[in-house]
Amino acid sequence: MENNTDTEFLESLADKEYEHGFVTNIEMDILPPGLNEDTIRFISAKKNEPQWMLEWRLKAYNAFLKMELPTWQNFKMPEMNFQGISYYAAPKNTPKYNSLDEVDPELLATFEKLGIPLNERKKLLGVKDDEADVITDEDGNVSERPLVAIDAVFDSVSVATTYKEELKKHGIIFCSISEAIQDHPELVKEYIGSVVPQTDNIFAALNSAVFSDGSFVYIPKGVRCPMELSTYFRINAENTGQFERTLIIADEGAYVSYLEGCTAPQRDEHQLHAAIVEIVAHKDAEVKYSTVQNWYPGDKDGLGGVYNFVTKRGICKGANSIISWTQVETGSAITWKYPSVILQGDNSYGEFYSVAVAKGKQIADTGTKMIHIGKNTRSRIISKGISAGNGQNSYRGLVSIGAKADNARNFTQCDSMLIGDRCGAHTFPYIDAKNPTATLEHEATTSKIGEDQIFYLNARGIDTEKAVEMIVNGFAKEVLNKLPMEFAVEAQKLLAVSLEGSVG
Amino acid sequence: MLSIKNLHARVEDKEILKGLNLEVKAGEVHAIMGPNGAGKSSLASVLAGRENYEVTEGSVTLDGKDILEMAPEERAREGVFLAFQYPIEIPGVSNINFLKTALNEIRTHRGLDPMTAKEFLQKSKEKQALVEFDAKLVNRSLNEGFSGGEKKRNEIFQLAMLEPKLAILDETDSGLDIDALRIVSRGVNKLRSENNAFILITHYQRLLDYIVPDYVHVLSDGKIVKTGGKELALELEEKGYDWLK
Numbered sequence: 090m091e092n093n094t095d096t097e098f099l100e101s102l103a104d105k106e107y108e109h110g111f112v113t114n115i116e117m118d119i120l121p122p123g124l125n126e127d128t129i130r131f132i133s134a135k136k137n138e139p140q141w142m143l144e145w146r147l148k149a150y151n152a153f154l155k156m157e158l159p160t161w162q163n164f165k166m167p168e169m170n171f172q173g174i175s176y177y178a179a180p181k182n183t184p185k186y187n188s189l190d191e192v193d194p195e196l197l198a199t200f201e202k203l204g205i206p207l208n209e210r211k212k213l214l215g216v217k218d219d220e221a222d223v224i225t226d227e228d229g230n231v232s233e234r235p236l237v238a239i240d241a242v243f244d245s246v247s248v249a250t251t252y253k254e255e256l257k258k259h260g261i262i263f264c265s266i267s268e269a270i271q272d273h274p275e276l277v278k279e280y281i282g283s284v285v286p287q288t289d290n291i292f293a294a295l296n297s298a299v300f301s302d303g304s305f306v307y308i309p310k311g312v313r314c315p316m317e318l319s320t321y322f323r324i325n326a327e328n329t330g331q332f333e334r335t336l337i338i339a340d341e342g343a344y345v346s347y348l349e350g351c352t353a354p355q356r357d358e359h360q361l362h363a364a365i366v367e368i369v370a371h372k373d374a375e376v377k378y379s380t381v382q383n384w385y386p387g388d389k390d391g392l393g394g395v396y397n398f399v400t401k402r403g404i405c406k407g408a409n410s411i412i413s414w415t416q417v418e419t420g421s422a423i424t425w426k427y428p429s430v431i432l433q434g435d436n437s438y439g440e441f442y443s444v445a446v447a448k449g450k451q452i453a454d455t456g457t458k459m460i461h462i463g464k465n466t467r468s469r470i471i472s473k474g475i476s477a478g479n480g481q482n483s484y485r486g487l488v489s490i491g492a493k494a495d496n497a498r499n500f501t502q503c504d505s506m507l508i509g510d511r512c513g514a515h516t517f518p519y520i521d522a523k524n525p526t527a528t529l530e531h532e533a534t535t536s537k538i539g540e541d542q543i544f545y546l547n548a549r550g551i552d553t554e555k556a557v558e559m560i561v562n563g564f565a566k567e568v569l570n571k572l573p574m575e576f577a578v579e580a581q582k583l584l585a586v587s588l589e590g591s592v593g
Numbered sequence: 594m595l596s597i598k599n600l601h602a603r604v605e606d607k608e609i610l611k612g613l614n615l616e617v618k619a620g621e622v623h624a625i626m627g628p629n630g631a632g633k634s635s636l637a638s639v640l641a642g643r644e645n646y647e648v649t650e651g652s653v654t655l656d657g658k659d660i661l662e663m664a665p666e667e668r669a670r671e672g673v674f675l676a677f678q679y680p681i682e683i684p685g686v687s688n689i690n691f692l693k694t695a696l697n698e699i700r701t702h703r704g705l706d707p708m709t710a711k712e713f714l715q716k717s718k719e720k721q722a723l724v725e726f727d728a729k730l731v732n733r734s735l736n737e738g739f740s741g742g743e744k745k746r747n748e749i750f751q752l753a754m755l756e757p758k759l760a761i762l763d764e765t766d767s768g769l770d771i772d773a774l775r776i777v778s779r780g781v782n783k784l785r786s787e788n789n790a791f792i793l794i795t796h797y798q799r800l801l802d803y804i805v806p807d808y809v810h811v812l813s814d815g816k817i818v819k820t821g822g823k824e825l826a827l828e829l830e831e832k833g834y835d836w837l838k
């Protein structure tokens with residue numbers, strides 16, 4: 090057989106169905122498509138917001154009207170009909186719930202089906218409840234499943250947040266942002282928009298005007314959050330956009346590890362997801378933010394799929410603070426996202442670890458910005474791009490060293506893996522150094538998944554599909570290792586599944 | 594066990610194997626020698642099922658089963674093992690997890706339960722000792738950054754773990770230092786049994802001092818042109834291959 094048979098095989102394996110493509114049938118309150126001041130007033134009123142919040146939204150809306158779509162990305166921006174989207178969709182009969190028992194069983198079942206447990210384990214750490222409370226890794230080592238508190242967002246509203254009471258004992262606030270606006274307005278007022286300004290880009294402006302829900306986290310001084318915090322986003326309704334907003338504040342010496350997951354039903358039209366995440370780390374604080382992004386990617390011909398235009402940014406405000414982004418991006422028709430860190434405090438440290446998959450007709454344009462302002466600030470960027478089918482994967486990164494950032498250091502590594510002949514990998518590393526004491530290192534590699542590597546594994550009894558899975562997971566290992574363990578296992582499976590359709 | 598009849602194979606329109614015959618019985622060790630470019634590695638590749646080789650004529654059976662019809666992984670599960678002349682590096686894939694996956698695929702094929710982590714580690718320790726394989730290498734990424742000799746020794750460690758029926762060693766001795774050669778040979782000798790067979794592809798008579806073959810074959814221009822006992826290797830060492838043409 091000739092080489093191109095292998096290549097065809099690599100590209101031909103049947104299209105794997107998107108696992109999370111089902112639709113939940115539940116009665117919804119849906120705002121008809123359209124965007125104007127009244128839309129914003131409606132959303133704000135629905136959420137009983139104070140006047141200042143409404144005004145903040147309207148200001149963002151006015152800015153949005155004057156802004157243009159960006160043009161610098163490495164793909165043709167699809168046409169966006171902002172009037173064709175519904176900006177609010179919420180399950181009916183979801184007044185404020187007081188306990189999980191009041192949440193619509195259909196919703197609980199939906200999250201169950203997605204593998205998101207919304208029940209709270211009664212027992213505390215250290216006591217094993219049953220099988221479900223332990224995880225077994227690939228070497229057969231058994232460890233206790235860490236407790237995870239979850240905020241579940243369904244279309245435009247948060248439907249449940251678990252372990253709130255337990256967290257409250259430590260002074261930790263973990264709730265939906267809508268609740269935070271009601272219950273902690275001083276914190277929201279102080280920090281919202283302080284890291285991602287309303288006018289940062291058109292999607293940020295839109296989000297600031299119409300954001301529906303999202304999570305809010307505050308960790309007080311000196312507190313180490315005793316469990317993982319997590320938000321799970323689910324788009325369900327047709328023709329709606331998802332505009333969630335997350336705000337995480339770690340006060341002096343605080344620590345938190347936060348996870349975000351997301352899925353959407355399989356639909357033929359594109360859905361817009363324009364989220365904002367803002368992180369503030371004060372002196373000596375550390376925030377780890379991990380994402381496993383699995384929005385519906387569209388079918389193999391590019392029909393449907395989520396447009397994922399997200400602005401994520403953290404600020405290391407105080408000295409010695411740390412912000413770490415880890416992302417595994419396997420879903421969405423288009424991913425446009427650059428989780429960044431502003432290194433303002435002296436000796437602060439920012440990290441970006443990313444695996445992005447682009448297969449079928451998917452486009453991933455992702456990377457990071459590390460803005461060094463304080464002295465002795467350090468940053469590390471590890472980007473692994475996997476392209477298959479007709480997928481196009483771009484890494485775009487900026488390392489900026491301010492005039493006062495003495496002895497700043499950055500290390501950047503961009504590795505690309507190509508599977509098949511029709512995909513592409515591109516890297517756009519930008520450097521802007523205004524201080525001569527900076528140390529900057531950059532490494533980049535591009536490799537084709539080797540037929541020799543596959544054959545080697547075949548010759549040991551491992552079939553091609555599994556061989557590719559092993560090689561890809563090996564390639565992404567450095568990033569997967571950064572995820573909390575049980576998510577690392579999930580992410581490995583997800584990578585395997587997401588490539589099943591395109592490799593062989 | 595292995596029966597190769599009139600095997601013709603080509604790669605990119607170039608005929609490499611031109612009517613090769615070979616019979617290997619259980620318990621035997623066959624050495625294959627021959628000039629560079631004669632087709633020795635090609636024969637190994639065809640037996641293991643590398644896709645860029647096209648078999649145009651002839652048959653290959655293993656215990657009566659036509660292996661040419663099988664995908665490479667099926668052949669491996671049926672008990673064919675190729676120790677590569679140039680083992681490939683696979684970054685990030687741990688040697689031990691790779692072996693566990695491989696072993697369990699083979700076991701499943703044979704109707705056995707997958708090994709538990711504990712059983713597997715036990716077996717791995719035994720085999721490491723048997724072929725004197727450095728424990729540090731077991732947990733590294735598969736062949737990544739291994740020296741040439743370490744890669745060859747890893748092939749033998751895998752051989753010990755997977756316990757194939759038919760092992761084909763393609764120049765496993767090249768690149769081994771004298772001590773390593775002795776150790777690897779000792780390992781192979783311990784692995785020899787009534788139920789398995791070895792094909793040793795080599796350029797050096799020295800290997801055959803350690804692993805004594807039942808037959809020595811000369812492969813030249815895609816065919817076996819001479820077969821003899823172990824003394825043939827000595828004769829080749831002295832006279833080269835020209836006299837056989």
Ligand SMILES: Nc1ncnc2c1ncn2[C@@H]1O[C@H](COP(=O)(O)OP(=O)(O)OP(=O)(O)O)[C@@H](O)[C@H]1O
Binds near residue numbers: 629633634635636
């Ligand atoms: N992909 C290929 N395309 C073209 N020719 C090839 C290809 N692979 C092998 N060959 C040729 O086939 C012939 C046999 O090669 P092979 O590697 O089997 O020789 P060998 O007997 O193992 O030699 P050595 O002793 O040097 O290892 C050589 O002439 C080689 O160039």
Ligand SMILES: [Mg+2]
Binds near residue numbers: 633634678764
């Ligand atoms: Mg050879």
